[in-house]
Amino acid sequence: xxxxxxxxxxxxxxxxxxxxxxxxxxxxxxxxxxxxxxxxxxxxxxxxxxxxxxxxxxxxxxxxxxxxxxxxxxxxxxxxxxxxxxxxxxxxxxxxxxxxxxxxxxxxxxxxxxxxxxxxxxxxxxxxxxxxxxxxxxxxxxxxxxxxxxxxxxxxxxxxxxxxxxxxxxxxxxxxxxxxxxxxxxxxxxxxxxxxxxxxxxxxxxxxxxxxxxxxxxxxxxxxxxxxxxxxxxxxxxxxxxxxxxxxxxxxxxxxxxxxxxxxxxxxxxxxxxxxxxxxxxxxxxxxxxxxxxxxxxxxxxxxxxxxxxxxxxxxxxxxxxxxxxxxxxxxxxxxxxxxxxxxxxxxxxxxxxxxxxxxxxxxxxxxxxxxxxxxxxxxxxxxxxxxxxxxxxxxxxxxxxxxxxxxxxxxxxxxxxxxxxxxxxxxxxxxxxxxxxxxxxxxxxxxxxxxxxxxxxxxxxxxxxxxxxxxxxxxxxxxxxxxxxxxxxxxxxxxxxxxxxxxxxxxxxxxxxxxxxxxxxxxxxxxxxxxxxxxxxxxxxxxxxxxxxxxxxxxxxxxxxxxxxxxxxxxxxxxxxxxxxxxxxxxxxxxxxxxxxxxxxxxxxxxxxxxxxxxxxxxxxxxxxxxxxxxxxxxxxxxxxxxxxxxxxxxxxxxxxxxxxxxxxxxxxxxxxxxxxxxxxxxxxxxxxxxxxxxxxxxxxxxxxxxxxxxxxxxxxxxxxxxxxxxxxxxxxxxxxxxxxxxxxxxxxxxxxxxxxxxxxxxxx
Amino acid sequence: xxxxxxxxxxxxxxxxxxxxxxxxxxxxxxxxxxxxxxxxxxxxxxxxxxxxxxxxxxxxxxxxxxxxxxxxxxxxxxxxxxxxxxxxxxxxxxxxxxxxxxxxxxxxxxxxxxxxx
Numbered sequence: 001x002x003x004x005x006x007x008x009x010x011x012x013x014x015x016x017x018x019x020x021x022x023x024x025x026x027x028x029x030x031x032x033x034x035x036x037x038x039x040x041x042x043x044x045x046x047x048x049x050x051x052x053x054x055x056x057x058x059x060x061x062x063x064x065x066x067x068x069x070x071x072x073x074x075x076x077x078x079x080x081x082x083x084x085x086x087x088x089x090x091x092x093x094x095x096x097x098x099x100x101x102x103x104x105x106x107x108x109x110x111x112x113x114x115x116x117x118x119x120x121x122x123x124x125x126x127x128x129x130x131x132x133x134x135x136x137x138x139x140x141x142x143x144x145x146x147x148x149x150x151x152x153x154x155x156x157x158x159x160x161x162x163x164x165x166x167x168x169x170x171x172x173x174x175x176x177x178x179x180x181x182x183x184x185x186x187x188x189x190x191x192x193x194x195x196x197x198x199x200x201x202x203x204x205x206x207x208x209x210x211x212x213x214x215x216x217x218x219x220x221x222x223x224x225x226x227x228x229x230x231x232x233x234x235x236x237x238x239x240x241x242x243x244x245x246x247x248x249x250x251x252x253x254x255x256x257x258x259x260x261x262x263x264x265x266x267x268x269x270x271x272x273x274x275x276x277x278x279x280x281x282x283x284x285x286x287x288x289x290x291x292x293x294x295x296x297x298x299x300x301x302x303x304x305x306x307x308x309x310x311x312x313x314x315x316x317x318x319x320x321x322x323x324x325x326x327x328x329x330x331x332x333x334x335x336x337x338x339x340x341x342x343x344x345x346x347x348x349x350x351x352x353x354x355x356x357x358x359x360x361x362x363x364x365x366x367x368x369x370x371x372x373x374x375x376x377x378x379x380x381x382x383x384x385x386x387x388x389x390x391x392x393x394x395x396x397x398x399x400x401x402x403x404x405x406x407x408x409x410x411x412x413x414x415x416x417x418x419x420x421x422x423x424x425x426x427x428x429x430x431x432x433x434x435x436x437x438x439x440x441x442x443x444x445x446x447x448x449x450x451x452x453x454x455x456x457x458x459x460x461x462x463x464x465x466x467x468x469x470x471x472x473x474x475x476x477x478x479x480x481x482x483x484x485x486x487x488x489x490x491x492x493x494x495x496x497x498x499x500x501x502x503x504x505x506x507x508x509x510x511x512x513x514x515x516x517x518x519x520x521x522x523x524x525x526x527x528x529x530x531x532x533x534x535x536x537x538x539x540x541x542x543x544x545x546x547x548x549x550x551x552x553x554x555x556x557x558x559x560x561x562x563x564x565x566x567x568x569x570x571x572x573x574x575x576x577x578x579x580x581x582x583x584x585x586x587x588x589x590x591x592x593x594x595x596x597x598x599x600x601x602x603x604x605x606x607x608x609x610x611x612x613x614x615x616x617x618x619x620x621x622x623x624x625x626x627x628x629x630x631x632x633x634x635x636x637x638x639x640x641x642x643x644x645x646x647x648x649x650x651x652x653x654x655x656x657x658x659x660x661x662x663x664x665x666x667x668x669x670x671x672x673x674x675x676x677x678x679x680x681x682x683x684x685x686x687x688x689x690x691x692x693x694x695x696x697x698x699x700x701x702x703x704x705x706x707x708x709x710x711x712x713x714x715x716x717x718x719x720x721x722x723x724x725x726x727x728x729x730x731x732x733x734x735x736x737x738x739x740x741x742x743x744x745x746x747x748x749x750x751x752x753x754x755x756x757x758x759x760x761x762x763x764x765x766x
Numbered sequence: 767x768x769x770x771x772x773x774x775x776x777x778x779x780x781x782x783x784x785x786x787x788x789x790x791x792x793x794x795x796x797x798x799x800x801x802x803x804x805x806x807x808x809x810x811x812x813x814x815x816x817x818x819x820x821x822x823x824x825x826x827x828x829x830x831x832x833x834x835x836x837x838x839x840x841x842x843x844x845x846x847x848x849x850x851x852x853x854x855x856x857x858x859x860x861x862x863x864x865x866x867x868x869x870x871x872x873x874x875x876x877x878x879x880x881x882x883x
Contacts, residue, residue, distance in 0.1 A: 030852070102836075105851045109831040165832070169807035176808045177788050180875035181834075233833055353837055353846030363841070366874040371785040375778050382774040386767065410834075413873025417837075436844070 027067045027076055031058065032086030046083035050075055096247050099240075106233050113230035116162035120223030123158050127151065127216035128738060139199050139211045148200050148213050155193060155215040163189065163222040179370035181410055185225060187374070188404035189218045192737060195397045210391030214401070214737065221405055221741030228745025235752040239418055241759065242425025243352065246345050249301055249320035254285035257329075274332045278323045286319040287339045288330035295326030302341065303669070304431025304693075305685035347435070348428045352421045356437035358705055359416030362712070366413045373407040373720065380724035388725075395725070398734055402723035406740035407716060410748040415708035418755035423701030426761055431684035432694040439680035443664045443698035448644035449593055449691070450624075450636060450658075453604035453611065455651045456668050457590075457618055457688070458580040462493060464500040465561055466577040468552060478574040480506040482566050485524050485531045488514045493562060493578050494522070521564070532567040539565050539572070549575050560613035587618050589688035594619070596695060599644065603627055603635055603658075632658040649683075649691055666691055693763040700761045708751050715747050792881060795822055802878070804828040804835050804849060809869070809878035816882045818864045825854040834871050842867045 031043060040058045043065060047056035053069035053076075065087075067076055080087035131137045139148055159167070166189070169182030196213035203211050253264050257275040270276065270286050278284050284297065296308040299321045308324055311317055317330055320341040336342065355363075377400040384396040420437050427434050434440050454460050467475045483501030486494035487508060501508060514524040520541075521534015532542060536553065539546045544567045546553075553563035553575060561579035565572060593600050601622040604611045611625035624635045632650075636658050639646045648655065648662035659665030659679050667679035668686060683690035723735050793800060793811035803810045804826055816822045828835050828849040838857065839846045849855045859880075867880045 032852075101850060102848075105831055106833065109833075112831075165806070172806040172808045172810075174784075176810070176812055177784055177790050178808055178812065178877055179785055180807050181873075182807050229832075236833055349848070350846070353839070353848065354844060355839070355841065355846075363870075363874055367877070368786075370875075371781050374781050378774050378777050378781070382771060385770055385774075409875065410873050413871075413875065417872045 029065050029087045042083055046079050050079045110230050110233045113226045117223050117226040120158050120162040120219050124216050124219030124223050137213050139203050151215050152197050155218050158219050183370055184404045188401045189221050192401045193218045207391050210394035212394055217737040220738045224741045224745040228749050231749050232752050238756050239421045242429050251283040251285045270332055270335050272332055272335055276330055276332055278328050280325055282323050284317045284321050286332045287334035288317050288332045290315045290328055290330045293326055293328040295328050296324045298322040298324055303684040351424045351434050351436050354436040356441035362412045366409045369409040377403040399725045401737045402735050402740040405737055406719045406723040406744050408744045408747045411712035411751045414748055414751045415712050416705050418752050419701050419704040422755050422758040427697045430693045432690050433682040435680045440698050444702040445645050446647040448599040448639050449647045450601045450603050452650040453602055456649050457586045458582050462496040462578050462580045465579045468575040470572050484508045484526050485511055485533055489522055496578050529568045546572055560610045586688050589692050590618050592692040633661045636661045696763040704758050799823045801825040805830045812878040814880050816880050818882050819861045821861050822859045824857045827854045837872045840869045
């Protein structure tokens with residue numbers, strides 16, 4: 001692992017060197033066609049002869065050669081080619097490049113398959129039409145023998161050109177005591193061709209009724225399966241759209257301050273601590289902390305949060321997000337592989353490739369599948385030969401060929417990974433990061449969800465929710481006075497007052513003779529007025545009349561708000577309520593969960609009354625209140641003992657043990673400040689809709705997997721017996737190998753296409 | 767007919783022996799490392815002996831453009847790696863308990879085995 005990482009860094013430096021065009025830079029080439037160790041010397045000496053090269057050394061295992069010197073890549077490639085090998089510039093290991101390369105390779109393979117398909121069907125289709133409408137495909141006269149011999153040779157050419165990869169693969173697997181799809185196709189088409197050639201060359205060894213040739217089957221099957229594979233590659237490409245979109249978020253260059261000047265450099269060269277400038281409409285290249293400037297940043301591509309976020313000095317910005325209105329100068333804090341975007345990409349990729357337990361049975365079956373099908377083909381043929389109607393040989397051959405061709409282990413193996421790939425990607429698009437296939441599967445089965453109150457259902461930061469002025473005092477004036485007084489206090493409620501004043505852009509004055517009265521409030525003098533700010537008891541102690549506002553204060557408390565009184569010169573000025581406000585969409589999201597049949601429970605350390613008030617507002621009936629932080633996991637266990645499959649949602653830091661104990665732990669993020677490593681599922685935005693989305697996506701994915709697995713099982717379980725001839729005694733028809741070929745080619749395509757349907761899935765927000 | 771039936775049964779026995787019962791030859795790690803070619807439907811070598819309790823590094827060189835070959839899965843270790851075409855992708859394994867652990871493609875058609883002892 002360390003070595004691999006080291007290697008990557010090494011490559012980056014090289015890329016940097018050659019980009020800057022410095023003399024004596026290092027070039028890395030990928031060598032093609034070097035089959036033996038003796039090539040190493042030849043290639044190295046050829047490169048050393050190129051003017052300007054100071055050193056060339058080849059790594060035979062990696063098929064790479066690194067060359068130092070002041071030369072161009074082109075002259076090096078030319079030298080290697082002159083020596084009889086192929087060479088190209090070694091690709092950097094950036095994810096975007098790797099993906100491009102993969103797409104190019106896939107496309108080249110797609111084109112090859114389509115070419116091979118055209119040739120095979122070019123022979124197969126006319127032959128099949130001839131057999132269906134024009135003549136019998138039988139061998140009786142010498143003329144027919146010669147004609148079919150030519151067709152047989154043409155079919156052989158198709159097998160060698162279009163079906164070579166099946167036969168090579170089948171042979172290599174065979175000598176390795178392994179069997180795969182190639183084995184089945186090679187055996188099936190090979191049997192049909194070989195039997196036909198026997199009929200052509202030695203018609204006398206076959207009963208007259210069975211002198212039938214099946215060249216069209218061989219050509220058609222090869223063509224159809226190539227077509228199926230080609231379409232499958234196309235469909236597979238679409239399954240990775242989500243990750244492509246994430247990778248596409250990464251800008252290629254950054255504008256960095258170097259020696260007082262702004263220079264554009266490749267993203268790989270940005271270092272931690274660099275000062276980076278982004279203008280309106282540009283993407284933020286790496287993670288960092290704002291040094292100066294003010295702007296709104298669209299983070300929706302990462303968090304799913306539709307509202308732009310205001311950024312000013314000291315705020316964190318995240319690479320890949322879009323700077324909207326102003327210019328920002330920020331200091332890079334995380335670059336390269338450490339950025340939030342890079343970690344998200346690697347986590348999504350990892351999760352996309354992991355398998356949920358539901359796929360395990362299919363895995364076990366596919367391990368034994370191919371040899372089992374071969375045995376079924378032999379048994380089927382024996383049954384036809386022993387008890388079948390005449391011509392038994394022809395029936396035996398057709399049944400064996402059809403069984404071998406129709407069986408599709410791939411559909412079974414593809415069923416799970418394709419859906420996981422699309423489902424996990426879909427979730428990532430909605431700002432939901434799912435750790436692995438197992439978390440995905442369990443999330444789909446959750447029956448009870450525990451929601452932490454502070455920071456999950458509520459914002460987590462208290463705010464002024466209501467100002468009730470006495471007489472005709474202005475609300476803003478009340479807030480300004482209270483905030484001025486509270487400036488010096490460190491109490492969280494005091495901070496919320498100051499914050500609210502700042503939000504309204506009120507300018508605060510100065511306070512004299514400030515005094516904090518522990519447990520009650522504060523007092524001080526502002527602009528010559530003696531201010532007193534605190535709870536009911538403080539007002540009583542100072543003999544200030546508040547009677548007419550007591551009822552109002554009590555109703556505030558019943559709504560989980562904290563009422564505070566502000567008095568000036570011994571007269572009540574206003575009643576101010578502070579509360580941790582419930583997130584705007586918590587109510588709707590909780591309703592979605594409940595509608596999905598999930599038992600929603602609230603968990604909090606707050607006192608029972610506040611807890612009850614919040615729960616009532618968001619429509620939660622069950623509450624665990626006054627729970628100490630260390631007891632949170634006990635509540636998870638309690639529900640598990642009741643037989644529930646428990647999801648726990650919290651901030652991922654204070655709730656870590658409870659998240660770990662829950663069947664699925666959901667860490668709710670605030671923006672992109674994600675605790676990616678801590679939970680099974682990370683919700684990038686603060687909204688609880690992310691939670692409902694996560695469950696909806698996981699359920700949709702599992703439903704899709706079940707459809708796929710069911711389809712693949714039924715296809716094989718029904719197709720193989722029918723192909724073997726089980727229906728023949730009842731309806732007198734045996735399946736044609738060509739139809740088997742078409743069915744097999746499109747079965748795995750169907751699986752991939754069904755998985756692709758998930759891309760259209762949209763979680764319902766309301 | 768008897769001969770044909772006997773031949774058929776023999777063929778079945780051969781299939782069972784060749785694919786399921788036969789013990790394949792194994793390859794050893796060279797200083798904790800080995801390169802495995804991924805081509806034409808097989809991992810070569812496919813059966814690899816690994817000393818227990820030691821980390822191992824497996825380099826996969828995929829030459830097969832077929833998408834089947836593009837991912838290698840070690841299901842016992844929850845490892846799943848994408849293999850780029852014509853480049854060595856290294857999979858680092860933590861020290862393992864003795865036992866047999868399979869590695870496969872996503873569809874279980876490419877199959878290999880680590881024999882840890």
